[in-house]
Amino acid sequence: MSQPPPPNQPPQGGFGAPQDPPPGGFGAPQDPPPGGFGAPQDPPPGGFGAPQDPPPGGFGAPQSPPPGGFGAPTPPPPVQGPGYGYPQAGQPAPPTPPQQPYGYPQTPPPTPPAGGQQPGYGYPQQQPPYGYPQQQPYPPVPQVGGGGRKSNSSVVIVVAAVAAVALIIGGGVWYANSSGKDDSKNNSSSTTGGTGGNDDKGEDTPGGGGGKEKAPADPSAGVLLQVPAPEIKDDQIDSVVGSWLTDSVYAKSGLNEIVGYDPDTGSKKWTLPLSGQTCAGSREVTEDGIAAVVSEEAERNSKGDHEDCTQVTAFDLNTGKQLWSKSAESSGRKVAFEEVTISGTTVAVGGGYDGGAAFEVKSGEVLWQPKVDTCTDVGYAGGEQLVAVRKCGDYGSETYEVQLLDPASGSVKWTYKLPKGIDNAKVISTKPVVFGVDSADITVTGATDVFSLDDNGKLRIKITLEDGKYAHDCGVGEVYACKAIAVGNDKLYVPTKQHDGTAEYTQTNEIVSFSLATGKTTGDRIDAGDGNEIFPIRMDGGNILAYRDGSVDKGPQVISVDGTSLKQTTLLETPASDSVLSAISSMVPKSSELLFTSGRLFMGKDLIAKPYSADDKEYTALGFGPSNS
Known part of the structure; x- marks a missing residue:
């Protein structure tokens, strides 16, 4: 059961503590016709049955956001003193500028094209002063040499107003290379871009192309899998976070x-029992098919009381065999974790109050454990490199820093310190290291300022993504949970918020990109088309893999966009029947565990609740792929 937090710490919250879900979600599905929705296990011939009426505003039911977006922030107050990227203590300071409101515009608005046309939606507009111009180089950042980890106690608590949002933890999959070989067989994807394995390396193919996902002769897909949700008790929300995809x-x-399925038929291959409900799943899968998961230390009682997330388990995806299951200790008690990631041969866990820990991926050997000190590893981001977000100082006056670690030993390669007053950091990419923060206490996207660092941990540029204009999603209180945003080709790819289309009564959006070197928009514009919405899934070499929802007569699509020409190629299109569209909508694709590899698309929920009525059916996962597979 839960232990009391250390002295001078806020009460424990975040994942594992029961919360009321936020009312509704994004993009409410239309009322489907009455009827069932598929068989309990193996999908019946012909795909889904007719859907049921979803609960109005119920858990997991997407809703249209209110005008201005959920939780639209007020402009930040003026801040005195140095902004992002200034030298730390002990370094010469630059000439003191006149006091200004926090930040200048990072880039001037683009010159309108000939003919008097205005720049496209999502391009920078004239803004009030907001910090130093981003074109100017920042002073050097102090570096920290090698040395052992200094993990310790206490992680910043998620404020109660957004605790429900913090429950949504992406359990997608990225490829972690354990031996340096380029093995595409286990390459997988998630809704966060730019941090994965070999097929995600945009820097190797700056001109676009080089992707592994190929266009099929016919992109039309059928239903491969539908996993019915288990029976849920009244007023109870259960966690099923975590999904992984290989060939x-x-x-x-x-x-x-955890249940393993044949990705082509949906039939069960194996079942792996766990100590309790899952709290987090690694995005990465090693080249030999190993993934990791964090689970509660025991099954919940009849009242649904949550247990601590103390159990870390590595397992073989091919066989379903558990390799090891362990916990970490601090001050004589088990430590709870909320995030897990893999880099090289290291499983790193964080997100609790006591700091982070790491294990060798195959043996489970403890590489480091939390220790009481002046600083705490809040969490880690893995894949090609291992990045730590670290908090130092007492509660209420913390400072944060981002570190690049040697995954085998935990030694620090460099440290980038954030100024006092910044209370979060969300890693978007680990190679190159790109992370975002909120410019205000709470914003819709969770990351309005994005930092691009070079290989030595020095700031290249800061990109400002004005809140209310963009539609990516970085989870509150999580280090490695940004979705619908990608890094590749030395660019940051971001979807704009939906706006009026060219046709009457339509909405649309586009993906735009920013240079990680200059911070300016590049002119890239990937249009969704009238009546559609588009967002990036991940990089595939120099190509952008994107999800585009369906229009009136088409199902949602996965498309590949050439990084240079921006040519769009359809890789998969789901059925357009009302039952399928309703089922997809109920998954809320942008916030689901969205995986695409080898021409197959899988969507998974991380939280489930009791259906609105006994006739309704809930599903934890849907899969689509070639109908003749």
Whole structure:
């Protein structure tokens, strides 16, 4: 059961503490016709049955956002003193500028094209003063040499007003290279871009192309998989976070277990029992098919009381065999974790109050454990490199820093310190290191300022993504949970918020990009088309893999966009029947565990609740792929 937090710490919250879900979601599905929705396990011939009326505003039911977006922030107050990227203590300071409101515009608005046309939606507009111009180089950042980790106690608590949002933890999959070989067989994807394995390396193909995902002769897809949700008690929300995809297995967390399915037929291949409900799943899968998960230390009682997330388990995706299951200790008690990631041969866990820990991926050997000190590892981001977000200082006056670690030893390669007053950092990419922060206490996207660092941990540029204009999603209180945003080709790819289309009564949006070297928009514009919405899934070499929802007569699509020409190629299109569209909408694709590899698309929920009525059906996962597979 839960232990009391250390002295002078806020009460424990975040994942594992029961919360009321936020009312509604994004993009409410239309009322479907009455009827069932598929068989309990193996999908019946012909795909889904007719959907049921979803609960109005119920858990997981997407809703249209109110005008101005959810939680639209007020402009930040003027801040005195140095802004981002200034030298730390002990370094010469630059000439003191006149006091200004926090920040200048990072880039001037682009010159309108000939003919008097205005710049496209999502391009920078004239803004009030907001810090130093981003074109100017920042002073050097102090570097920290090698040395052992100094992990310790206490992680910033998620404020109660957004605790429900913090429950949504992406359990997608990225590829972690354990031996340096380029093995595409286990390459997988998630809704966060730019931090994965070999097929995500945009820097190797700056001109676009080089992707592994190929266009099929016919992109029309059929239903491969539908996983019905387990029975849920009244007023109870259960966690099924975690999903993984390889060429041979799709694995999805259920209640107190993980189940492996044949990705082409949806039939069960194996079941792995767990100590309790899942709290986090690694995005990465090693080249030999190993993934990791964090689970509660015991099954919940009849009242649904949550247990601490203390159990870390590594397992073989191909066989469903558990390799090891361990916990870490601090001050004689088990430590709770909320995030897990893999880099090289290291499983790193964080997100609790006591700091982070790491294990060797195959043996489970403890590489480091939390220690009481003046600083705490809040969490880690893995994939090609291992990045730590670290908090120092007492509660209420913390400072944050981003570190690049040696995954085998935890030694620090460099440290980038954030100025006092910044209370979060969300890693978007680990190579190159790109992370975002909120410019205000709470914003819709969770990251309005994005930092691009070079290989030595020095600031290249800061990109400002004005809140209310963009539609990416970085989870509150999480280090490695940004979705619908990608890094590749030395660019940051971001979807704009939906706006009026060219046709009457239509909405649309586009993906635009910013240079990680200059901070300016590049002119890239990937249009969704009238009646559609588009967002990036991940990089595929120099190509951008994107999800585009369906229009009146088309199902949602996965498309590949050439990084240079911006040519769009359809890789997959789901059925357009009302039952399928309703089921997809209920998954809320932008916030789901969205995986695409080898021409197959899988969507998974991380939280489930009791259906609105006994006739309704809830699903934890859906899969689509070639109908003749």
